[in-house]
Amino acid sequence: MQQTYIRTARADDADVLARVDRDNWSTLHSVQPRPQVPYEPFFSERFGPRDHLVAELDGHVVGYIRLGFPTPLAVHAHVRQILGFVVADEVRGKGVGRRLLQAVVEEARRQGARRITLRVLGHNTAARTLYESEGFVTEGVLPGEFLLDGRYVDDVLMGRTL
16 A cells, blocks of 8 residues: 655755656646756745645655745735645545645644635646635636636636635
8 A cells, every 4th residue: 555645845855846846747737838958946045845745655756735925915924825736647646635735734724824725727627626625615716817728727716714
């Protein structure tokens, strides 16, 4: 039986997380262009290891979720936002994403947040279904916000109270 382990990222995870990000890039979940050489560093001044939870399956990194503040405003400090979420294609459907999502909700609570939000592309039905099953509700839709692969795609804001 495969064992999923969720932990806070470490500085030495940068290369493997960048590879997971690149290998699983898709317009299903990304509005950014496909990464090109030379690649940007995975960790930055804005988001370091402390802002990422990592999923390991049988000792191999297979995904991550990034948690941060939606804005720098003090009046918004009670809200956290999921600002990145990738699970390797080969392990989708095995509960890894759900475990990451549950862990990030607990981390947001631990940090004292009262709400957690995220943005998801309207055509990403699998992700939206997962979020809904974990208590997130659609709170807003920006119709046709992105042009991806020649199609206009909605930007969906989801959130939940903690």
